[in-house]
Amino acid sequence: MSLLHSLKVPLCLILSSTLLLGCGEQAKDQRPDTAPLHVDVLDLTPTTLRLTTELPGRIAAVKQAEVRPQVTGILKNRLYKEGSQVKAGDVLYELDPITYQSNVNSAQAQLAKALTSEETARKTAIRYRELLKKKLTSQQDSEDADAAFKEAQAEVAIRQAELDYANIELSYAKIKAPISGQAGLSLVSEGSLLTAEQSSYLTTIVQTANVYVDMQQSSLAITKIRKEFFTFTDKNAEIPVSITLEDGSVYDEVGRLEFSDTLVSDSTGTVTLRAIVPNPDNILLAGMYVRAHISMPEARGYLIVPQSAVVRSQSGEPSIFVVNQDNKAVKKPIVLGNEIGNGWVVKEGLVDGDQVIITNIINIKNNNAVVIDSNTETTVTALTSED
Template sequence: MHLPSSLKLPLCLLLSSALLLGCGEQEIDQRPAPGPPHVDVLDLTPTTLRLTTELPGRIAAFKQAEVRPQVTGILKSRLYKEGSQVEAGDVLYEIDPTIYQSNVNSAQAQLTKALASEKSSRKTAVRYQELLKKKLTSQENFDAADASYKEAQAEVAISQAELDYANVELSYTKIKAPISGQAGLSMVSEGSLLTAEQSSYLTTIVQTSNVYVDMQQSSLAITKIRKEFASFTDKNAEIPVSITLEDGSAYDEVGHLEFSDTLVSDSTGTVTLRAIIPNPNNLLLGGMYVRAHISMPEARDYLVVPQSAVVRSQSGEPSVFVVSQDNKTVKKPVVIGNEVGNGWVVKEGLVSGEQVVISNIINMKNDIAVVVDSSTESTTPTTVSEE
């Protein structure tokens, strides 16, 4: 068949394209299949760690007292320097004692009078007792004299109590420090009228040699921590607590955990933990926010895997790939705990001696053959902290 010359060129192009396509498919089909992926593994061995739990905390004064007057009067003088250290019993303020000294003098005079009356009635009672023995007076007269003597004794007791009370009130004109610590700003000045049991305080005293660190932890986490503490051998071991300041620097002194509250907050569902921290340089002030690190009572052996080896499902469940004896991968779900440097402590799911895949994670699937290029052993991390 004879084709027109105008159709010869398109037909040749079409035949050439078909031939090239067929050759390309043949070349692709002849390429070798990819081999098993190459991986590096970590030989799991226990690492001895003393784990810590990190919690936000707030500094609270170890002791704090609000100083108030116990009697009414005009403030005569302030006897302390604001911001200075005071000792328990130091006089901070003095109220004009004139009225209270007068009350003491009056009570003393009443006591003197009562003592004189008591002395006279005692002599009368003794005299009637002697006359009664000689039958020179009646029993009725003796009973009256004895009753007068006992009444005089009661008057002496009442007068003595009034004198004691007057002396107490006089002593209250010297307002003393109830505790040792740093005295704060004075809220009153000389000449002010002070009243007993007034609501406003004169100044505050804060004991700063030690401070509290109050921390909040969820009730669920507290339960887990208590279960972990219960498994330690030394039940009475002191639990160290260190803190990090607001600027990120570590505080030099180390304290200890004092107690945990017995009630769960209705609004937050948290429990308050309290630690005591030494504060010799008064660096920690009430109200400061810090990060507290609660150490476990003792060191233990834990399995640690790199964070990069942990994969998570869409629901967030963590798992790792391990290499079996026949060089196939096994995907194992794990329960992770504390963050340790660049790794996680594995609480459940792995055992010592297993080989965890630490490279080429993106290409890992369950039950595939792999080639192990290298294996490394677990090393002790340099830092330990809670996630």
């Protein structure tokens, strides 16, 4: 009796397990297969585009000069209008020239005295040469007379140099524009004492007909851009650069890329690119921040996919789903390039003719069966529309 009672519980467990296992297998056999997902696809075809690279930039003057005095004196007059266009050599300021004019007068007098002494020494030397020919004087006296004449000539040269220097200082009393351009705000007024080699400048002159746009780009990105440039047909093609102003408006004039620096900044790891842009209406001011768009030398065919079709992993790596020949979704990693409207240029990972899934992406997993409802072709207008 006790033996039968001890076998009841295990026997019941065995029977229960068998029944449950049978039911589970039956439920598994009766579970329907996952239905194919209905999707729309994009038939990839190359789109001909002239890509651009957008970089932050800052306006710099082609030429900019800080005007400073070269001699010391009291400022007598300001002879230019602030903000006006001046030419190289125009007088901007005038110092009181009395002291420097006095120095010129003194130097002229010293030169006149030296010239008189030179003439006297010349005549004496000639007279001694004649006397020596007649043996009425010694060789030593004749040589001394020649030496005195040469010393007088040297004295004339010294006095002439002193006069030239005095005239230069007098000319510096008129402070002139070193370059042509637009003169800025005057930082001094009449009656101010100006000193030679002072650190503060009087005003600035900026050439505004053309301006530079200096852009910073990482050395790695510059290397990629250069490699892409080398693949173009015309190596000497002019590279246009367009400008977007701080308010978002597009600047009318188009410039060109001038050069890239040959050194990488130690602190930022960036390289400076420089473009030159026409500025006939003085809209671009030195120091202004802009967005510069550097166009590729020529148009090429690129594969473009909608941004909404791109999925990213937790690490941010982009990928995309395409439909293979078995009508199954295949996840492909891709390398993205430029942003074009609402689309991305795909540099690597896709080929012409791939069918990219553009709908129902949130429900798709790799190797899912799919049913294609509609096909569309790649168009830039479709990608850039706001719909």
